[in-house]
Amino acid sequence: MNFPELDHLVMKLWEERNIRNRTVSEREGCPDYITYDGPPGTNGKPHIGHMMQSALKDLWPRYYTMKGCRVLRKAGWDTHGLPIELTAEKELGLKSKHDILTYGVNKYIDYCRKTVFRYKDAWTQAIKRIGRFLDTDDFYATLTREYIQTDWWVLKQAWDKGLLYQGHKIMPFCARCGTSLSAHETAQGYQDVTDISLYVKFPLKDTENTYFIAWTTTAWTLLSNVALAVNPKLSYVTLAVGSDRLILAEDRLSALKEMIGDYKIIDRKPGGEFAGVHYRPLWDFQDNLDQDAHFVIADEYVTAEDGSGVVHLALYGEDDFRLIQANSLPLVRNVDREGLCGPKTGKFSGRYFADENLDVDILKDLAAGGLLLGKEKITHSYPFCYRCDERLLYYATSSWFLRTSSFKDRMLAANEDINWYPAHIKHGRFGNWLENNVDWAISRSRYWGSPLPIWTCGQCGHQECVGSVRELGELRGEPIADDFDLHKPYIDELTLPCKECGGEMVREPEVLDSWFNAGIMPWGQWGYPAAPGSRELFENQYPSDFICEAIDQTRGWFYTLLAISTMLTDRSSFRNVICTSLISDESGRKMSKSRGNVIDPIMICEKYGADAVRLNFYSVNPWVAKRFSEDELVEGLKQVLIPYWNAYSFFVTYARVDNWKPHDGDALAGHTLDRWILSRLEWLRETVETSMNNYDAASATGAIVTFIDELTNWYIRRSRRRFWKSEDDQDKAVAYDTLYRVLCDLNRLSAPFLPFVTETVFQNLERAYNPEREDSVHLAAWPAGDPELRDEHLEEAMREVRDIVSIARSLRNEGNIRVRQPLPEIIVCGIPEKLSDELESLVLDELNVKRLQYRDDESELFSYRAKADFKRLGPRLGGKLKETAAAIADLNDDAIQQLIQTGEMEIAGVKVSRDDLILERVPREGYWVRSEANLTVAVDNRIDEQLRREWLAREFVHHVQNLRKEADLEVTQRIVIEFNGGEEMRDAVTAHLEYIKVETLANSLEFVTDLPAGKSIKVADQTGKILVNSV
């Protein structure tokens, strides 16, 4: 069996019959099941983690298609954003924005455009190879005019609602590259560095010799200090140290003792009381500011975990910025975008902020002025530019914001209607993120992206937000040409006349955050509202039932989808969402190009087949961190796919031999085994449906795996003989009908999970017999099932049978008596009712024993030991339980026997009934016995002459069968046997001659005196030679 090869045949079949598109077109008019494809970027290759998402994204659409829904499968690609620009910069050798301008923005974005689809084919191929039905022909892409227009339309809605505004944002900034960095880029560049941290004395304005002690790890920011912050609730002490008075958080005192030296606490009050107190700036050059500054602010973000509990504020930090804004402090930036100290920094003017000596010089200067309490070295993580390895500085830059905080409550309400898998994301990671929502900075000072459609008048400052290309043309007084590229730099050349003053309006130069593109995808994929038909499509396909992405999207796509959809429709655009974890390699390391541990999905599919890869992704909960290992794929093959295939091929082999064909009025469920497997099939259908409804692929897959095991290792194994019998009796017909039905239904139930192998089986098992059948299993209907077939009583009985068998085998194993040796009897205790004849004969046959006996009175075999049933007695007895339980454990066999008979007795002053005890059976000496739970099995191991002969005969058959196999005979080939051997063996063979002939399909068996060509055999002390010839 070559699964990868089979995959290709199936893909060819799908291609030829256009199955992917027909899963949609043949469900026209059916209820819609809606899923959104989050647009991946295609300027990088897909890896195995993407394939996990592809596998999951494919599962429910296939399932719901079979359930009779129409599922659109539109693909989408993210074609804007920083990753693309970074690739372009790197390949063009551009290091900064300045370089880009020199190179030419038009040439630069042309290059970006060329790279965006670089790996689109690789993505399409990988998606196809894993068997995902995704319409990669009719895709949406964020760079198209249609899509950009939807961006504009959404922004116009926001604009009209007053939700767009221009503000400042603190961004990590690389002075050398002249670029601000995204959070993602910044995260890549954190390094542990050792800096000098300073404890600085800020002198109070109105109180002599009194200082706030503030702590900083970035001395250069002191040059831009505008305020100090304390925590209003923490206690601050004033210390007398010599003639100085020092103010700091009491909690920090112990840590700073050494630095401070001898002190006396002379005052103690909460930080809140210092609010508004003014201090003198450290340097004169900081003095003359336009606005009030240099006073104390109370804010709870200040902690006493390190430093002094007093924080100095400068415009180079996010919390600083927030407080500076909230308190209308002046925006002082004495270090500029180049990283250089500005003209208002006195002797430091012109120095580079990251120059190590600058810190030292500032330190010396402060010390000279008596403003330094102390210094210490500190190791902390600080962001560096991942490109040029230079220290970043946080810089306040202008940005456009979407006022998401104004509808935070509505987002929280919308979140309540989303089913998260796993559930904890809802109020955990995602809910917390929403609770702490701040306005979304939607603009980027970059080049390759959707242009922000806002024009500002250079004269009067009037602003317009343009909602479509047509509107833009109307405002300009001439239509925009169809082939006009809306990207920078071209769009920037379009100016508008100002309605207010007639001046010239120029576009705001920013582009949109590419997450904004992703968030508008429910509208953008149809080009809503400008594209023809887009309104109908949107209304029909909103909101979606299901999306699936990796966990890192909580602040990415999941958030932006919710923000946009809440803003526009006051609800979430998705109902169910699976968050997958990221996939790591076998040793738990993240896969990355630099480590060289990235696994190519196509290669892995070509090695093991796509079904094995899918199965692997489905079998564990997708949100637990998964280590990808090829060994597990092999395991899935061995445990599931190969047995699956073998079950199918077993059926086909015999159906061919018997020329069996499916027919109307199937004669189902004659034999107990048949009724059992049909009941289990019904269980499987119910379990898979329930699991799929709960977006639980792992449980559904587990059920399929369990069923395949039951089918192959019990139903088929126990039924094999029913298929060999050469007479066409009724039982055989029923066996065929049943197995056929089971295989067909199992195949359909498995189709969404294992689309390739099930397609092959469908073609051969269903369509080959009936050309009227659908062209593909993926166009076929989900099995309707029949609750009548469920027989839980029988399932329970079969579980008992398998338990009995298992225990008895274990006993045989211990006694070292192989199954071929027949044994006279087993004794079973502890099952509620006797087994039916058919089940009993299953047990006898499986174990090769002659008789099964039941024993109610087990006392011959066992003595009893009792334990308290804690679940029953616990709530009733409470604290008295321990004592009672001990007394119960002390009961002897007689007392327990008595309790069983009377049903109730008093133990340690407590009335206890039979049901309050859990009985354990302890085998008595002299029996070959074992119990598990309530079930006990004893095996009689006395072997008499007759049983020994029977054993020898079976060994004889065994050897003949091996010879048949060695000679590669057809299963129906008849033979003649010649045998030469010892007396006991001959007697055994004679005694069981008919049995041997039937089993081995032998026409005759002759004893000969000499057999040089024969195969030597040895059974116990018996030796002989056998020769097999076909006739």
Added chain:
RNA sequence: GGGCCUGUAGCUCAGUUGGUUAGAGCGCACGCCUGAUAAGCGUGAGGUCACAAGUUCGACUCUUGUCAGGCCCA
């Protein structure tokens, strides 16, 4: 530094509202079967449920803390 998650057999993972002896697969050992054969099956040995305290008659399960790992954010 903050938030969320995870820690169960050598490995990969299950474990339902707290309740009898914590399960499965792989690997390992032993055996079986061979008329489904890149085979298959059975049995067995492996666990102080990361650690500690608390709540409780009773904790893998609930609470708190510690340690380790992951993700996101700073």
